[in-house]
Amino acid sequence: MxxxxxxxxxxxxxxxxxxxxxxxxxxxxxxxxxxxxxxxxxxEQVNQALIERAKHGIYGYTIIDDEVRTSITNWLSHRHKWDIQKNWLLFSPGVVTSLHMAVQAFTKPGDKIMIQTPVYTPFYKVIKNHGRQIVTNPLQYENNYYKIDFADFEKKLTEGVNAFILCSPHNPVGRVWKKEELTEIARLCKKYDVIIISDEIHGDLTFPNEVHIPIASLSDEVADRTITCMSPSKTFNLAGLQASYIVVANNKLRKQLNNQLLKQGIQELNTMGNVAIEAAYNHGExxxxxxxxxxxxxxxxxxxxxxxxxxxxxxxxxxxxxxxxxxxxxxxxxxxxxxxxxxxxxxxxxxxxxxxxxxxxxxxxxxxxxxxxxxxxxxxxxxxxxxxxx
Incomplete structure (x- = not known):
């Protein structure tokens, strides 16, 4: 069995x-x-790592050390052909938390933020709850399959969108975006100077023969305007351990986001989340x-x-x-x-x-x-x- x-x-x-x-x-x-x-x-390797840590019996303040960061960079390189620097990493309790932080760090009340509907319900809240305006780019449903309406995508951008929240792979429609689609998204966001906030929590969960491409991995130019929110929580069923990370290549944007995390006091991981990330990425493939x-x-x-x-x-x-x-x-x-x-x-x-x-x-x-x-x-x-x- x-x-x-x-x-x-x-x-x-x-x-x-x-x-x-x-x-x-x-x-x-x-x-x-x-x-x-x-x-x-x-x-089992994750569960055993947590048990061994619990046996120690002391749960003091915990650092995110080089071993944890290395487990992440190795995973992204091996699984997604995306080579990042360890100092590009920031941490938060969860991807939704990261989205809240990014919206506050990179937009102002009244700004327009675009999403592709139907989409994961917290996307609406992370925009509305901070006084930003929702702009929708509805996905096209044709022949029992969803596609991006790029004509509408560009039209909405011309109307003054400040940020775009990408769901990749898409929840709930299950699309794993192709390289051509991601490239066109990136091209249009560059053309209209729109920051990309990419929720890639389902990135490891593609069906066999399907490949997830982190949008920031397309080029240095794309990475320079992208905030990528990731976590092993969906992949390995670790959501209750509240451990996620954010990849930001752009030094200025990373500093802005880190300041927002510091302001809210949520830039660290809990002890068990720390252990789980390292064990899952090192032994869970x-x-x-x-x-x-x-x-x-x-x-x-x-x-x-x-x-x-x-x-x-x-x-x-x-x-x-x-x-x-x-x-x-x-x-x-x-x-x-x-x-x-x-x-x-x-x-x-x-x-x-x-x-x-x-x-x-x-x-x-x-x-x-x-x-x-x-x-x-x-x-x-x-x-x-x-x-x-x-």
Missing amino acids: SIFDIQHNRKNTRSVKWDMLQSIFQTDDVLPMWVADMDFKAP AWLEELRQVLKGHKDYVQESFNKHIPEITVTNSEGTYLLWINCSSLNMDTEKLKKFMIQEAKVGLNPGVDYGEEATTFMRMNIACPKATLEEGVRRIITAVKSIN
Whole structure:
């Protein structure tokens, strides 16, 4: 049996995913396939490193030393063909925190910040909460696949956008942007002098044969205007350890961002986050390679099952992440009815698409980072519920 087939009981562990069902779905009787963490144990080398650190029993102030930085630079070089300098690294508790810091460091209240919708819900908050204006560049949905509308992208930039937040790979639609797409984004942002804030937390989670390209790795010129936010948390299921980093090549921009982090007092990592980054990046590659195969198999299973039994629901063609973007428009339900249907009839806890953008009212987001038995049960529930209304 694969380690990814083992079912672990996560209830009563203060798990957002499993212990907040009543508050999120108003019932405990749903199978949670929503919030983006995995039902898999982290790599054994990570767990052992944490256990060994805990045995020491003293949790004083912790430094981010050269070994931790080296583990990051080696990972980015080996996995993503991106060679960075250790002094380009800054640290924060999480990528969303980093986005908040970047918005405050590089824009002013009233400035316009562009996002590509439908998109990860915190993007809206990191703009609105700081008094900035949201500008949307809606992705084009054609033939069950998403593309960038570059004509609209440039039009919006001409109207005075100050920063662009890129989601790469994209959550929730699962696109892994191609080099040509990233190159055109970079060209237009340079043309209109727009800073790029790139959320690349899902960068390691591409399907086999798909390649994530950090946008800042395209050229020194692109790196000079890019703030790249990354973390091993999605890759190795470490979100609760609150450890992420930011790569900033431009000395001036890095100083600005570091000042913002210092102002908020959040420029360090906690003791266990420090240990986990180093262990995951130094020893987690084999685990990740198996995971990527598992996730591709899970995606194919859901897609084939729905196509065979309930073609009314379509799984969007994606290239990465463990989040499936499901088109339920053929069910002819509005947002509220669709949400209730999945909770009350299918008894599966998914994320409503409307949370990611007004253009996604008939979509749902499904987390497939779970053992195959759990996945099969979730799929069975949805198929049974949809068939019952036909």
